[in-house]
Amino acid sequence: MIEQIKIEVRQAVKELHSLEDISFSVDFPSDMQFGDYACNVAMILAKQLKKNPKDIANDLTGYIKVHSPQNFTSTFSKIETVGGFINFTVSSLSLWNIVQQRQKAVLTSSGKGKKITVEYGQPNTHKLPHIGHLFSYLVGESLARLLESTGNTVTRANYQGDIGPHVSKSLYGYIQVGQPKPETLLEKVQLLQKCYQEGTKAYEEDPLAKETIDAITKKLYTKDPEIFEMWKETRQWSIDYYFALEKRLNVQQTYHYMESEIWNIGKEIVEKNIGTIFESSDGAIIFAGEKYGLHTRVFLTKNNTPTYEAKDMGLNIQKYQDLPYDLNLITTASEQNAYFDVMIKALELCWPELVGKTKHIGFGMVSMSTGKMSSRTGQILSAVDLIEAVKQRVVEVMKDREGLTAEEKESITEKVTMGAIKFAFLRQNVLQNMKFDLEESIKFEGRSGPYLQYTYARIQSILKQLDLPEATSKDGEQLTKQEELYLMRWITRFPSILSQAAEALSPHIIAEFVYQSAQLFNSFYAQCPINAEKNKELQRARRTLAVKTAAVIKEGLGLLGIEVVAKM
Template identity: 40%
Template sequence: MFKRRIIDALKIATGIKDINLDVTEREEFGDYSSNIAMQLFSKSQVSNSKLQRKYQSPRELAEEIVKKLKNSKNLVEIVDHIEVAGPGFINFWISKKFLLAELEGLADKGGEYGKSDLLKGKRIMFEFGQPNTHKLPHIGHLFSYIYGSACANILEFAGAKLFRANYQGDVGLHVAKCLWAFQKENPTITEPLEDKVKLLQEMYQKGSHAYDESDEVKKEINELNKKLYESDGTVQPFWQETRNWSLEYYSKFEKRLGIKYDRSYFESEVYKDGMRLVEENVGRIFEKSEGAVIFRGSRYNLHDRVFLTNYGTPTYEAKDMYLQTLKYKQWPFDLLVITTAH
């Protein structure tokens, strides 16, 4: 609200519609600052604005603009002080009296304070969180949960229709590493749920270490990963059981954070269609290379990316090919926002 009123006053004082107003980085420069005088001076637009005479410097022009601003009744109500700084910046200090009055209004309006219809009619899907199964979340996931939820709430408060989505990796190499270690270690599984989830993390770490240290183990885990994607009956039941441990744990974790979703998407539900889209476009968008299917991004100053491995399994990129299509089919949106846990 403060920013809008200052911008409106600057438009009237200069006759310019495109006004830049920034929050200052240092307290001694006030609360807001504009470089409009320097913009006008450098573009030689002064003679075309409502300021009808030439000036020797941007600072001189800024001082003339400040004189006009100080006559603005609408601005005087909210600003304590306006001054010119440096080569021609115009700095504004918001009135403490006005700020206190706003705080009183905030208390009166409670949860409705700041609500607007700025984004009314907009449909926004916001994806955040995205923890993988078969291992514990890290600090990046916590950031994504909190940041994503806060952003979604702000957009909704501004009038948008929000769809909160989660996308979790419940198949893939990380799962194969975890289940391979279970097969080799055959650890004792105990209650409660937290012990089971910690065990998943322990097995994942052991599988990851073994994968990096031995070519033979790498081959075994890659073969197990292929079986998971093929829904092989020898591995499917235990995959489902351990997957449920993770999902139950995350449900409790999200409840504790106050996080709610309209829909959770999973890699296991999109990889088949993602693979199909890639395979259908080999020779057009994708190409085969050393047994894998890749996108030759280097032709466009991008990275070359593998979409299907030489084991015939999909990467994250292949799954994403269909994920976004599925999202739009189920809930058509004007804007899709995706945060990540990195």
């Protein structure tokens, strides 16, 4: 509808003012009492034409009413000037037809969109994933789903550091404690985390330990048999643990890149471009970023080992060779923004065909009330710690729920736990810093995952009590109350909202839309009963409205990676 409005407005501007290619917007008004769409073209033209925007809007409105095709104007009950804006109000009959005909807004890949790679997660081996990694998993998966939903072909990728100083510190600690073999996977990765912390402390405080750890690092790169088998075994512990976590989070990554498998690619690329793109400085090889308004970074150390910059450059070249992309999205914490600016510039200079194809999304830092997380010092809340803490609270909330088997209660509890965490992380702009509030996340009212899951379950309970034939076109004439009209207006916006969220790479747009959908439904149901309604035409229409609202909530939550529950 937005594009249709733009076409008619452009035609009116062309005819009345002989102007073409003017840029303007058609948006949803902040308050639905002002209609369904608001166009700012008159405000844009005011300076150019040196006229009052209201007068311009009046002229354009009059032209559209008279000269636009009847099948366009008949869609609206009002086309009017409000201040300097042209507002369009869709008629209730048109709204009902849209609601009745509504199919899923979420598309599947058509092959006609872009080929996009989304890289996210990125936890290192030999350490526990903290809630920052959890945030990365949830943001990346939601972005992938948004982009898929708008017709793109999306490949999910994960890049994990399984070699380098952090691994050497963990292995050093592991050797010091006698290389035990714990029984459970959780115990194994907890041991590696503890060994990493002890190794880090020893590296900073003990010169002999520092020398030993540096030697382990060199042996890892040369695959020295003395250390290699131990590294392979402990590395697999971490990989198995991450796969189990990804399964629980319902993330769908298909490509897992390991640093040990690609580090040499970036090194070779840098070496081939010394003297042109890279230069020597004090024995190291650097990229002089100041030439491009950036900063200088080392790509090969004095020991001729590749830095993270070189490795990342090699990774992205390998990704392009494996899955030629139109767009390559990399999600990490925003503290790495400047780093990626340099890396991407170097990448594009080395491989000109990749110019403009790689974009870094720096999401905000995540914290709890206890402050910033650190796996180095041991003050860490792991991803699974957080999940289990939330689940324990959900179990307490759910313990008195009746009519559920033990199996049903466990399944619902897990889904509500994940819904609570995912919505809490994704409900705000992911580019901003956030604090996770456990108690707020599990509330069954307000902006929370459980509230939205509960609203969906409530609708299913209402519908379960009804046995009605499908509503007819005529039934929609019965919907005249404000709550009915506002709910219809709102849910018909979903395809446009979805496009906006995908274009802006902003899951919080979907989160807010789903929340408002639930709010409007609950307001509607409070004033417009369904089961007790005696007028069968009105009852059928309201039932259809409930069915379509539930579908919107389910699809919207699905884009956030949240599963609905049929009962709670």
